[in-house]
Amino acid sequence: MKIKSKMFSWMNPNLEVRNTKKYGKGVFSKKDIQKESLLAVFGGYIMTLKEEAQLDNSIKDSAHQIYDNLVIGIKNKQEIQSVDFFNHSCEPNAGFKGQIFLIAMKNIKRGEEVTFDYAMVLGGDEPYELDCLCKKNTCRGKVTNIDWKKRDLQRKYRGYFQWYIQNKILGKRT
Numbered sequence: 001m002k003i004k005s006k007m008f009s010w011m012n013p014n015l016e017v018r019n020t021k022k023y024g025k026g027v028f029s030k031k032d033i034q035k036e037s038l039l040a041v042f043g044g045y046i047m048t049l050k051e052e053a054q055l056d057n058s059i060k061d062s063a064h065q066i067y068d069n070l071v072i073g074i075k076n077k078q079e080i081q082s083v084d085f086f087n088h089s090c091e092p093n094a095g096f097k098g099q100i101f102l103i104a105m106k107n108i109k110r111g112e113e114v115t116f117d118y119a120m121v122l123g124g125d126e127p128y129e130l131d132c133l134c135k136k137n138t139c140r141g142k143v144t145n146i147d148w149k150k151r152d153l154q155r156k157y158r159g160y161f162q163w164y165i166q167n168k169i170l171g172k173r174t
């Protein structure tokens with residue numbers, strides 16, 4: 001199935017949605033992509049965590065947290081976009097700049113799946129837990145809303161956390 005980009009978001013034309021054959025759909029590169037390239041811009045409605053929790057189950061986890069209590073994303077199934085298919089990995093090749101830019105954290109080879117670590121965006125007070133299926137040897141097994149507090153992850157993703165989480169790590173309030 002071909003999923004067209006919708007007006008809310010942008011995805012680098014060198015990327016496409018494909019079946020991972022392991023855990024549903026994912027985003028893959030069609031060409032070699034240089035480190036620091038822009039991969040996607042996430043857009044959508046701005047919602048509170050409470051509003052997000054009321055969305056249909058099929059899209060509940062597709063919005064991105066952009067502040068303590070705010071997310072950006074779609075509200076209806078019909079609005080599903082290519083950028084909603086980036087999977088989590090504990091050994092990712094993409095990270096954030098600001099809140100809505102996804103960029104290449106390293107050089108990405110043609111055919112590679114493009115992933116980011118959900119720890120880079122998850123930081124709400126509501127407990128959240130997701131089983132990780134990435135099977136990398138650094139796999140944490142579970143992805144939670146407090147992973148960003150882990151020192152090793154703070155070091156690993158320095159400069160690639162979303163802005164509001166990076167500020168939490170630096171102890172700055174906004």
Ligand SMILES: [Zn+2]
Nearest residue numbers: 090132134139
């Ligand atoms: Zn994992």
